[in-house]
Amino acid sequence: MSLEGLPKPENLHIDFEAPQTDWMETPTTFRSGTFSFPAAPKNIKYMGMANPREWSPTEEDWKLPDNWRQIILDGLKERLEKFRSFRLFMDICVRCGACADKCHFFLGGGDPKNMPVLRAELLRSVYRKDYTLAGKILGRMVGARDLDLKVLKEWFYYFYQCTECRRCSLYCPYGIDTAEITMIGRELLNLVGLNINWVQEPVANCFRTGNHLGIPPHGLIDMWEFCVDDIENVTGIRVDLPVNRKGAEILMVTPSGDYFADPGTYTFMGYLMLFHELGLDYTWSTYASEGGNFGLFTSHETIKRLNAKIYAEAKRLGVKWILGGECGHMWRVIHQYMDTMNGPADFLEVPKSPFTGTVFENARSSKMVHITEFTSDLIKHGKLNLDPSRNDKVIATYHDSCNTARAAGLLDEPRYVIKAVCNNFYEMPENTIREETFCCGGGAGLGNDENIEMRMRGGFPRANAVNYVRDEHGVNRLLCMCAIDRATLTALMHYWAPDVEVGGIHELVANALIMKGEDERKTDLRGEPLPGMEDMEEEEDV
C-alpha cells in the first residue's frame, strides 16, 4: 500500500456540493487512485469467462466485442426475469434521498453518483429506456437513456466503487438493496469482460488451489507450520495441526487472509491454540482452504462455483459439521447463499458442540457454525480458562463487518467473546456500529493498492468513529472479525488514526487462554511483552 501520493488527511478535499451539470451530462473521469485495474486475461480465461484481453480504463478503446450492447441488454432481460429483487428495485424507488448520506463513499468523497439512489439510477435509466413504455416514448423526460459506451464506462467506474455493504438498504423505506444492484451490475459487466484483477485473480486462484492467494497444498503446510512454531515460542506448547484428515468430527474453514499476513496470522494462531486446548476433533483442508468467496463480487454463478468446495470437502472427509472462521463477506455467502446454492447438506449432522452439548439450532440446515457462536457458547459454559488481564495493554473497540451485521445479524456473539477476554472495551458512537456499521472502504474487491484514494475516502466515516473513541478513551486496538478488514483497516488507520492497531478476536482469546502445561507467558502473540513483563524482556535481552 502506498499512501505517499495522497494529501494529508486534513487536506483531503471533500465536497457535498453537486456539480453544475446534470448527472447524465457529467462525464466519468478515471482519475488515478480512484479505480481498480482490469483483470489479467489469464485469470478470465482460467474461469472460462468472457473476453479475456489486455485493456485499460484510461484508454479510449476498451476492446469490447462488437455486439457488447446486445449482450448487456440480453443479460439485463434475463436477470429481470430471474430476480424479483432486481425487477422490484428497478421499479419502486421514489428517490426520497434517505440513502444519500448513508454511503461511505459519498460521505468521504461527495460524488453524487455515489449516493446509492444515483448508483442505481445509472442502471435504472437504461432499464426504463428498454423495458418501460414511458421510457421508450418520453426518454430523458422520465429519466431514461440509451445504453452507450459512455454509460458502460460509468457503470464500470461506479459499480466498482460500491462495496456491497448494504448500509443504504437498512434505511431505505422499501429495503432497496444497492448490493443487489451492484452485484447484478457487475454480472452484466462481466458478460463483456469488464472486471478488475483484484477480484478476478483471487477467483481464479481459489478455483485452482482452493484459496485466493493461490497457495498450493505444500505451501499451506509451510505457512501453517510456521504459525505452530510461533505458538511454541510464546507458549512452549506445540499445537496439533490436523490437515485433510478423514473422519474428523469438524471441518474448519477460514479466509486465507487469516494465515497469509499479519495481523490475520495472530487470529489463525488463536484458532490453533483454542482447538488444541479443547482437544477438538477437527481438520483443516487444503482443498477448501478459503472461506472467503470473491465470486460474490463477480456473479452468482461464480459464488456457487467457488463455494461448492466446502460441502464437497466436508463430504469427502466424512466430517459431521463445519466451523467457519472470522470473515465478513464469507459469512454473507455461508449464511445467505451456500445452502440454497450447494445444499442440501443432508450428509452432515446438525452441529452440536462436543464440549457443552449445545445444539446450534440456527445452523440446523446449513450445518455451518460461526466461530464466535462456538466460542461464546464455550465461554458461557465456563469451558475456557481465561485471564483477560493478559490483554490489559489493549484498549479495544469493535468494528462490525458489513456482512455479518446486515446480512446475518451476528452482533452480540463477538461482543460477548471480546468482553470475556479483554478488560478494556469501548463501543464507537451508536450510529456507526452494529447494523449501522460503516464499511472499511475496501470490501467487495476494492481493497487494492491502485484504488487507495477511494479506499481512504470510503473508510473515512469508519476512521472518524475510531478517532472519536481513541480521543475519548485512548483506544489503541480496532478489533474486527473479517480478513478483508484486517488488511484494509490497517492501511486506513495508518492514514487517519496512526496510533490504532488492527486485530482479530481470536487473537485476544488466545492471549487470554490459559493452556494446560504452558510456560509462563511473557509476550502476547505479537511478541509484545505482557503487562508487568516489560522488565523481564529487557533482562533477557541483556
Add this chain to the structure above:
Amino acid sequence: MNPWYSVLISLFIVIGLVLIALIGVGSIGLNSLFGVYIPYVAFAVFIIGFIWRVVEWARAPVPFKIPTTGGQGKSLPWMKHEKLDSPFTTGQVIVRMLLEVFLFRSLFRNVKGELRGGPRLTFASSKWLWLFGILFHYSFLTIVLRHLRFFTEPVPQWVQLISSLDGFFEILVPTFFLTDAAFLLAATLLFLRRVVIPQVRYISLPNDYFPLLLILGIGISGILMRQVFHVDLEKVKELAIGLAAFSPTVPKELGSVFYVHLFLVSVLAAYIPWSKIMHAAGVFMSPTRNMANNNRAVRHINPWNYPVKVHTYEEYEDDFRAKMKEVGLPVDKE
C-alpha cells in the same frame, strides 16, 4: 435534466390538465366524457395496470433469501434475539412488515451525516422526512376513506365517524377538514424538500415532481370546490352513486371545478400503475424486508438453481499429488 426544467414541465402538464377539464366541460360541454367515460377508463386502467404490475413482479422468482438484518439474529438460546429487526419466524416477519408499512420504521431510523472541518463527521437523528411522509400518507388515506360517503347510501358509521373526527373543530362552513390542511401542508413540504435540498434536487426527475404537483392540484381543487365554490355535494353524490352502480346519470350544474377535481383524480389513477407510486404494492414484496433471517436453519430453494462447472477434489489432487505426498498429506489416489 435541469431541475428547474423538471419542475416547470411538471407544473405545465398539471396546468394543462386543469385547462383540458375546464375547456372540455365549461366551453365544449363534454360533461359525460369527463363525468363518466374518463373516470371509468381511468379506474379500469388503474385496476388492470395495478394487477398487471404486481403479477409481473410476482412472476419473477426469489432465488435467494436476502433479508437485511437490522439487529441480533436468533442464535444461542441465552443471546437476546431482536425479533423485529432480525425476524426468525413468519410471524416475526409479518410484524416487521406491518411496522414497515404502517409506521415507516426504516425511514424512522434516518440519520443525517454532517461534514465538519478536520474533516470530521457527525450524525444526528433526522425525522423530518419520516414526519412529512407519515403526515402525507395518513391524511391521504383518511381523505380517500372520507370520500366513501359519496359512494354509499346509507353512509357506514365508521365513515361518518372519520368525517366527524376530521371536522372536529367545525371551522368554516361547510366544516373544514383537518386532513385537508395536513395533506396540503405535507405535500407542499415534500415538494419543497425536493427543491430545496441540493442532493435531493439533483436526483429528482419530472417523474418525481409530476405526481406531487398532480396530487397538490387534486387537493387544492377539492378544497376550492368545497369551501369556495360550494359545489352541490348532493349532486356529486348522485353522480358517484350512479358510477358505483354502473348506471351513471350526469347531474346538471355541477360546476367546472368539480370536473377539474375528478379529471385530475382520473389522471392520477391511470398514472399510478406506471409510476413510482407502485411502491405502495412493491413494499410488500421487497425480499430484504419480507424474508426471515433463518437462512442457516431453513433451506431456501432457488427454482432456477443449475449445475455449474466446479474444480473437483480429484482434479485438485491430480494437480498437486506429488507435492502433497512430499509434505505427508494423505491422498485419495496413490
